[in-house]
């Protein structure tokens with residue numbers, strides 16, 4: 063099961079796409095391809111930026127307005143064309159929390175196949191006055207030992223970062239979803 067968007071028409075010429083088998087370096091592979099101009103939907107994973115925001119010695123987690131569940135999660139966002147990952151995550155932190163990023167270090171790169179994404183996770187030390195964007199409804203500041211990680215991409219990033227601080231991460235279990243597809247879970 064996948065929540066990933068699949069196009070039906072060619073973005074170049076609007077003709078229908080059809081599934082074809084292509085001979086590729088790694089062997090035959092099924093791809094959506096345009097029946098008219100041969101544009102191919104490669105469906106490569108999309109990079110997503112994430113930040114563990116350290117604010118005055120605590121970690122800031124935020125709750126997205128679009129989420130039905132009550133989870134607090136890392137600050138995340140997509141890269142814009144023409145910016146570096148570091149510029150992109152500093153921009154997302156500013157847009158979503160109003161905080162200025164003072165330093166950034168890479169925690170790691172994590173797979174999130176359910177959404178066909180790759181998560182690039184940073185630890186950001188940030189300061190300023192917290193003002194949330196309308197996208198976020200609430201935030202909480204956590205002492206490091208009080209943080210609970212979640213068993214998905216950014217949760218593993220948080221766990222790896224806690225280990226670098228000498229803290230053995232504690233994981234929470236997701237509640238069983240009551241809806242068929244939980245597309246709004248934090249990465």
Ligand SMILES: [Zn+2]
Nearest residue numbers: 072075096099
């Ligand atoms: Zn086409």
